[in-house]
Amino acid sequence: MAVVSKGLEGIVAAETRLGEVRGQEGVLFYCGYDINELAGKVSYEEVVHLLFYQRLPNRAELDKLTTALRAEREIPQGVIDYLQSAPKSARPIDVMRTAVSMLGCYDTMRHDLDMSHEQATAIKLVAQIGVIAAYFHRARNGQSLPPVRKDISEAAHFLYLMTGEVPTKEAEQTLDVAYVLHAEHGFNASTFTARVVASTLSDMHSAISAAIGALKGPLHGGANEGVIHMLEEIGSPDKVDAWVEDALAQKKKIMGIGHRVYKVLDPRAPHLRDMAVKLTEQLGEPKWIQMSERIATIMRERKSLNANVDFYSATVYYSLGIPTDLFTPIFAIARMSGWTAHVLEQWSENRLFRPMSEYVGRPYGQKVVPIDER
Ligand SMILES: CC(C)(COP(=O)(O)OP(=O)(O)OC[C@H]1O[C@@H](n2cnc3c(N)ncnc32)[C@H](O)[C@@H]1OP(=O)(O)O)[C@@H](O)C(=O)NCCC(=O)NCCS
Structure with a gap:
C-alpha cells in the first residue's frame, strides 16, 4: 500500500x-x-x-x-x-x-x-x-x-x-x-x-x-510581515510573556518560529539577528530586538522551536525604513x-510532477439519483 x-x-x-x-x-x-x-x-x-x-x-x-x-x-x-x-x-x-x-x-x-x-x-x-x-x-x-x-x-x-x-x-x-x-x-x-x-x-x-x-502565505514568506504585526500588537518587552502564553493557549502559530525542515536553529537567523541588533541600536529602538529575543527564548524553552529566517529579517527591514507590506x-x-x-x-532534466492521492471519500458504487429525487 x-x-x-x-x-x-x-x-x-x-x-x-x-x-x-x-x-x-x-x-x-x-x-x-x-x-x-x-x-x-x-x-x-x-x-x-x-x-x-x-x-x-x-x-x-x-x-x-x-x-x-x-x-x-x-x-x-x-x-x-x-x-x-x-x-x-x-x-x-x-x-x-x-x-x-x-x-x-x-x-x-x-x-x-x-x-x-x-x-x-x-x-x-x-x-x-x-x-x-x-x-x-x-x-x-x-x-x-x-x-x-x-x-x-x-x-x-x-x-x-x-x-x-x-x-x-x-x-x-x-x-x-x-x-x-x-x-x-x-x-x-x-x-x-x-x-x-x-x-x-x-x-x-x-x-x-x-x-x-x-x-x-503566512506559513511561508508571508511570515516576515506577520512578525512585525505581532511585535506591534505586543507593544513592549514587559508584555511579551503574557502575549506568548495566551497565543500558545489558543494554539496560534507564532510567526517567524519553527520550520518544516530545520529542527535546530535556521543558519540564516544568526546573520539576520546580528544585523537587527546593530540596526536597532543605531536607531535607538532596542525594544524590537528585546521583544524578539524574549519570544525566541520562550519558544525554545516551551516548545523546543527556533527562530527561522523571517523572525529577524522583519526587524532588519523595519530598521531600514521599509514598509511592512514590502517585506514579503x-x-x-x-x-x-x-x-x-x-x-x-x-x-x-524534466519529468512531469504527478503524485498520487489516497482516496478517503464516500464508498465506491454510488448510484446517480435523478436530480428531483435527491
Ligand atoms: C513553518 C511551519 C509551517 C512548520 O510547520 P510544521 O512542519 O507543522 O512544524 P512541526 O511539525 O515542527 O511542529 C511541531 C509542533 O510545534 C507547533 N508549532 C510549529 N511552529 C509553531 C509556531 N510558529 N508557533 C506555535 N507552535 C508551533 C506545531 O503546531 C506542532 O505542535 P503539535 O505537535 O502540538 O501539533 C510552522 O513552524 C509555522 O507555522 N511557523 C510560523 C510561520 C513561519 O514562520 N513560517 C516561515 C517558515 S521559514
Whole structure:
C-alpha cells in the first residue's frame, strides 16, 4: 500500500545541484558553499551567478552578468501603466504577482543573445522584480517613478527606487546580505510550486507567478510581515510573556518560529539577528530586538522551536525604513534567482510532477439519483 506523507514531509521529489538544507544539523549550502561561507563575503550578484552557472564568477564573468542584469532593468510601459493604475490599497505582493504575469505577455524571443531565451528571461526577471515592487510603492503614494539607473547594485537600486535617494553603503550592504541569505532554499513550497508548473512545460512567467502566490502565505514568506504585526500588537518587552502564553493557549502559530525542515536553529537567523541588533541600536529602538529575543527564548524553552529566517529579517527591514507590506516582496526579489535557477534546472532534466492521492471519500458504487429525487 502507498505511504501517505501529508505535506510531502520527508519525500525527496527530485535531485538538485542548487541548494541543500540539512535540517538536523542546521546547515544550508548553495551549490556546495555553506551559507556561513557566503554571507558577508560575496554579493547577491555573485550568488545569482552561482545559482545560474553553479560556480562563483571571476571578475570578468561577474562584470558580464552585472551588465546583463542592469541592461534589463527597464520594464515595459504597459506594466508601468498597470502599477500606476492598480488599487492603492492592493497588497504589493499581489501587484507583484500580477505584474510578473503581465511581463510574460511582453517576453518576446530574442536572437541576439549568447544564451537561451529561458536564461535571458531568468536574468530579466531577476533584474525587473525589484523595480516592480519599488515602482508600485511609489505609485500608491502618488510619487513619480524615477528612471532606472545602471550604475548601482541590485540591493542599492531597489532602495534607490523606493526612496528616490541612493542608499548609504551600510543600508546597501545590509539588504545585499539579506538577499544572499534568501536566494535559495531547496524544495521549499514556492520553489516546488515553480518546478511543478515548469514540469508541465509551461513558461517561466507562469511558474514564477505561481511561486509568488505560494510565497505570500503566512506559513511561508508571508511570515516576515506577520512578525512585525505581532511585535506591534505586543507593544513592549514587559508584555511579551503574557502575549506568548495566551497565543500558545489558543494554539496560534507564532510567526517567524519553527520550520518544516530545520529542527535546530535556521543558519540564516544568526546573520539576520546580528544585523537587527546593530540596526536597532543605531536607531535607538532596542525594544524590537528585546521583544524578539524574549519570544525566541520562550519558544525554545516551551516548545523546543527556533527562530527561522523571517523572525529577524522583519526587524532588519523595519530598521531600514521599509514598509511592512514590502517585506514579503523583498523575499520574492531575493528568491527570484533561486526560483528561476530551479525552473531552468527542471527543464534541463524534466519529468512531469504527478503524485498520487489516497482516496478517503464516500464508498465506491454510488448510484446517480435523478436530480428531483435527491
Ligand atoms: C513553518 C511551519 C509551517 C512548520 O510547520 P510544521 O512542519 O507543522 O512544524 P512541526 O511539525 O515542527 O511542529 C511541531 C509542533 O510545534 C507547533 N508549532 C510549529 N511552529 C509553531 C509556531 N510558529 N508557533 C506555535 N507552535 C508551533 C506545531 O503546531 C506542532 O505542535 P503539535 O505537535 O502540538 O501539533 C510552522 O513552524 C509555522 O507555522 N511557523 C510560523 C510561520 C513561519 O514562520 N513560517 C516561515 C517558515 S521559514
